[in-house]
Amino acid sequence: MDKKDDMLRALALPFERQELTMPEHAFWLRAEAGEAMAPWRDTLECRQSFRPAFDRLAAAGFRAVESLRGGYALGLVSLTKHKAENRALIAQGLDLLAADGLLVCCGSKDSGAASLEKEAAQRFGLAGSLAKHQCRVFWLHKAQAEDWAAEGAPRLVPETDLVARAGCFSPDHVDPGSSLLASLLPGSMAGRVADLGAGWGYLADWVLGRFPAVDMVDLYEAEALALDDARANLARFGDRAAFHWRDVTQGLGEVAPYDWVVANPPFHDGAKADPGIGQAFIRAAWKAIRRRGKFWLVANRHLPYEAELRRWFRDVETVAQAEGFKVFQASNRHDR
Numbered sequence: 163m164d165k166k167d168d169m170l171r172a173l174a175l176p177f178e179r180q181e182l183t184m185p186e187h188a189f190w191l192r193a194e195a196g197e198a199m200a201p202w203r204d205t206l207e208c209r210q211s212f213r214p215a216f217d218r219l220a221a222a223g224f225r226a227v228e229s230l231r232g233g234y235a236l237g238l239v240s241l242t243k244h245k246a247e248n249r250a251l252i253a254q255g256l257d258l259l260a261a262d263g264l265l266v267c268c269g270s271k272d273s274g275a276a277s278l279e280k281e282a283a284q285r286f287g288l289a290g291s292l293a294k295h296q297c298r299v300f301w302l303h304k305a306q307a308e309d310w311a312a313e314g315a316p317r318l319v320p321e322t323d324l325v326a327r328a329g330c331f332s333p334d335h336v337d338p339g340s341s342l343l344a345s346l347l348p349g350s351m352a353g354r355v356a357d358l359g360a361g362w363g364y365l366a367d368w369v370l371g372r373f374p375a376v377d378m379v380d381l382y383e384a385e386a387l388a389l390d391d392a393r394a395n396l397a398r399f400g401d402r403a404a405f406h407w408r409d410v411t412q413g414l415g416e417v418a419p420y421d422w423v424v425a426n427p428p429f430h431d432g433a434k435a436d437p438g439i440g441q442a443f444i445r446a447a448w449k450a451i452r453r454r455g456k457f458w459l460v461a462n463r464h465l466p467y468e469a470e471l472r473r474w475f476r477d478v479e480t481v482a483q484a485e486g487f488k489v490f491q492a493s494n495r496h497d498r
C-alpha cells in the first residue's frame with residue numbers, strides 16, 4: 163500500500179462506518195483513483211488539475227470533470243502537501259456546498275493534515291474527525307472563508323514580473339536549476355521550441371523574451387493551475403506561445419518536429435522519487451525533435467539521465483555542473 167492508497171482508505175472510512183452518508187450528488191477536489199473509493203465512482207464528480215491523476219480517474223471509471231456547478235450536499239477534499247493550496251481547496255469546497263452541506267477533508271499526517279485540522283477546528287468548528295492509516299479525516303459545515311480562498315490566488319514571484327500560485331511547482335522563487343539552464347541557453351536559439359514540464363512559464367518567458375529568432379514556444383505541462391499562470395505570464399507574446407495540458411510521459415502526440423526542446427523535468431510522483439518520469443521526458447523530446455534539433459536538459463546531478471540521453475542522441479555534452487545540478491545538451495538524434 164502506498165501513501166495515496168492509505169489516504170483513500172482513510173477517506174472511505176467514515177462512509178463505511180456509516181458515520182457519514184454519501185448523497186446522490188457529491189464532488190471531490192484533488193480526487194485520486196483507487197479501489198477504496200470505487201463504491202462511489204458514479205456518485206462523485208471528481209476535479210483534478212494534474213493530468214496524470216485526471217487520466218487515472220477516467221481510466222478507472224471515475225467521473226473526472228473539469229468544472230463543478232455548486233449547491234452540493236457533500237464534498238470531499240484530498241489534501242496536498244502545500245499548506246496554502248490546502249486552505250484554498252477548503253475554501254473552494256465550502257463555497258461549492260449547499261447551505262447545510264458538509265465538507266470532508268483527508269490528508270496524511272506527514273503532509274501537515276493534523277495542524278490544518280487544528281486550524282480548521284479553531285476557525286470553523288468541526289462536525290467530526292478520525293485518525294487512521296497515518297491520516298487525519300475531518301469534516302465541517304458550510305462557512306465563509308474568503309481569506310483562505312485568497313491564498314490560492316496567483317502572486318508575484320520574487321525577482322520576476324511573473325505570477326504563480328500555491329499548488330504549482332516552486333511558486334515563491336525561481337527554481338535554481340531552471341535559472342542555471344536559462345543562463346546557459348545560446349543566443350542561436352531559433353524556430354520552434356518545446357518546453358517540457360513548463361510550470362508557470364519561467365523558461366518559456368526567458369526564451370521568448372531574449373531570442374527574437376524563436377518563432378514560438380509550445381508549453382507542455384501536466385498541472386492546469388500552473389498552465390493558467392503561464393497563460394497570464396506569457397500573454398504579452400500573443401500567439402508566439404501555445405499551451406498544452408498534457409502528461410509528457412505519454413509523449414507529445416502528433417507534432418511537427420521541434421528545432422529546440424528545453425526541460426527541467428519532475429522527478430517525483432507524489433511523495434515517491436521516480437527517475438523514470440525524467441527518462442520518459444527524454445524519450446518524448448527525442449521523438450518530437452528535428453534530426454538536427456537540440457535538446458537542453460537540467461537535472462539534479464545524482465539523477466540517472468546521462469545513459470538515457472546517450473541511448474537516444476549521438477552527441478551528449480555536459481554543459482555545466484553547479485549548485486547540485488547538471489545541464490546537458492543532446493543533439494544528433496538516433497534514428498530508431
Ligand SMILES: C[S@@+](CC[C@H](N)C(=O)[O-])C[C@H]1O[C@@H](n2cnc3c(N)ncnc32)[C@H](O)[C@@H]1O
Pocket residue numbers: 214330331332337340358359360361362363364365382383384385388408409410411426427428
Ligand atoms: C521541475 S518543474 C519545472 C517547472 C518549470 N519549467 C520551471 O522552470 O519553473 C517540473 C514541472 O513538470 C510538471 N510535471 C510533472 N509531471 C508531469 C508530466 N507527467 N507531464 C508534464 N508535466 C509534468 C510539474 O507540474 C512541474 O511544473
